[in-house]
Amino acid sequence: MSEIDDIFNAAYKPRVFKRREVLLPDYVPEFLPHRDDETKRVALTLSPALRMERPSNIFIYGLTGTGKTAVTKFVLRKLEENAKQKGIKVGYIYANVRHRETPYRILADIADYFNMRIPFTGLSTGEVFNRIVKKLTNLEGVYIIVLDEIDFLVKKYGDDLLYNLTRINEQLSKSRVSIIGITNSVKMIESLDPRVKSSLSEEEIVFSPYDAKQLQDILNQRAEEAFNERALDEEVIPLCAALAAREHGDARRALDLLRVAGEIAERENRNVVTKDDVMKARVEIERDRVGDVVKTLPLHGKLIMTSILLATAMGKDYATTGDIYDNYKKLISKLGLEEITLRRVSGILSELDMLGIISGRIISRGRYGKTRVISLAAEVNAIIQALKEDPMIADLLNEVKYDDNRKNNSL
Ligand SMILES: Nc1ncnc2c1ncn2[C@@H]1O[C@H](COP(=O)(O)OP(=O)(O)OP(=O)(O)O)[C@@H](O)[C@H]1O
CATH class of the missing domain: 1.10.10.10 (Winged helix-like DNA-binding domain superfamily/Winged helix DNA-binding domain)
Structure with a gap:
């Protein structure tokens, strides 16, 4: 059989993984260990939406991989479900600013949510903004706009878009808009216009890094869904947790280590992931990370x-x-x-x-x-x-x- 057939056969019947996708960064689990307080605070802040009132804007900051995005998306999904049951119009728009890059694209994402047709280029940012305002004046409902990794926007384009979005309610009558800004750069907050800073920070939530023990709990919960029974050697999870704890308590790094270690075992046709696989995963991840930055x-x-x-x-x-x-x-x-x-x-x-x-x-x-x-x-x-x-x-x-x-x- 050709090597290609071997690869496809292995993909069809994985040896160690039950559901590999559970370890990918955009998967949001049903339960987020050690983030109870943060989850409740976000939920409490957003709850006025269920009375059709505008929730306070929230500014969330914390180092990378501390669960900011996961908690935010988790609460927003629950909020949307609850609103639906009660027959209230509450919606959210999630934009990762780093991926969308320009204010125009971010606004185009928002417009897209409201089923507006915005050309890929050709309009000014101001024009797109005005069209969104016009659309919203005819709508009822509470809309929450999440801008993740806002430091990328502010560093390149300044804070005009944030300023305009935090002021948008002044032009609306039936609908309400709240902003959730997420960043891992404390330095960025200092560079904001004080008016933007104070409107964004109506509520501020800081996510602290996880310690090794907390990371182990997070990994254990995910591993149960992601791996076959007995596919992990005992030392694998503690090692991933310990390495990631040294990297400012980053859950994303811990999950990446576990996933790549699993992929290495899978590639080598083994049924068990070992400590060695984790060490190899660490080198692979570092190489990819450095490669991505340097090549671009x-x-x-x-x-x-x-x-x-x-x-x-x-x-x-x-x-x-x-x-x-x-x-x-x-x-x-x-x-x-x-x-x-x-x-x-x-x-x-x-x-x-x-x-x-x-x-x-x-x-x-x-x-x-x-x-x-x-x-x-x-x-x-x-x-x-x-x-x-x-x-x-x-x-x-x-x-x-x-x-x-x-x-x-x-x-
Ligand atoms: N408490 C937790 N329980 C389970 N999984 C978690 C928890 N915290 C984070 N994760 C997972 O870790 C990964 C990274 O989390 P997330 O994307 O929320 O981090 P972040 O703080 O937004 O990071 P960044 O600033 O880099 O965007 C995701 O896969 C997420 O599901």
């Missing part, structure tokens, strides 16, 4: 990443921003390109820092004063592999002798 960098981002590799090659712990900029200028002149400003370079460095690929800190150099230094925060080989997919960068990288195993354990 603009050319100058890749050149800066290459400059960092050059500056930290041969086991150096860190490089100064000056060294990095010097290397970058050499690469640019070699390629005959025009350099970007130091300010743009700093911007790219901050972005890479935020994405966890590098880590910057200020050190004191005695009488030379203070300087910003950069070290790698992700696995070197994963970075090199991703960069090499760009032929222009691959040529440059052939000159880097990177001999560093320490970063391979950076998780």
Whole structure:
């Protein structure tokens, strides 16, 4: 039988998985362990909708994988069910701002919910907004708009859309609109216009990270639905939980580790997932994460990443921003390109820092004063592999002798 047939047969009859999809990030379970208080607070805040009153806007923040999206969607589904039973018109629109990218697309999603036809391009954002307002003036009901990962919107486009949405009720008579803003960046909140900040934060809910024990409970509950009986070695769940607890208590990371470990066992035609599979999963996930970030960098981002590799090659712990900029200028002149400003370079460095690929800190150099230094925060080989997919960068990288195993354990 061909290898392809083997793959399809394995997909048809999985060995370890009963329902793999239960481990995917967008699956919302019927019960969310250790999020009782947060679930109740969101439910309580939204409950006036059942009396046709406008619920307070909610601002939810917490680190990644702390259940913000899961809790919000869970409560909204219940709210919608309850409203339906009572014959009250309550609806919600969920937009992941990172995926929808522009204010226009976010508004188009909202318009879509109200069955309005909005062309893919061609109208101004203001025009789409006005059409939504017009539509809503003729409707009854309470509508809750969830804007997830709003930091991506605010960073790129400012807070105009948030401002307009939080003011929308002033133009409506029969319908009411509430906003739920979700973010994992506390820094972003500081950058908001104070008026937007105060209207969004009528209710503020902070989601704290999970500890290893809590992550184990979450994994146990999901594993029961996702895996066949006795498909997991005893140490598998505690290990996934312990690794993810070190990564700021991220349930998404814990579930990813468990799912990828299962996929590795499945690929190797085994009936049991082991601790080794979890360790391999950790390397695979890290490689994918770094790969996704690095491959999508603009050319100058890749050149800066290459400059960092050059500056930290041969086991150096860190490089100064000056060294990095010097290397970058050499690469640019070699390629005959025009350099970007130091300010743009700093911007790219901050972005890479935020994405966890590098880590910057200020050190004191005695009488030379203070300087910003950069070290790698992700696995070197994963970075090199991703960069090499760009032929222009691959040529440059052939000159880097990177001999560093320490970063391979950076998780
Ligand atoms: N208490 C919980 N019980 C069960 N599953 C959970 C719990 N908290 C989070 N999860 C699961 O972990 C994953 C990540 O959760 P979620 O997407 O809600 O995190 P988030 O805080 O919104 O993260 P991000 O800021 O990265 O979007 C999802 O699969 C979710 O179902």
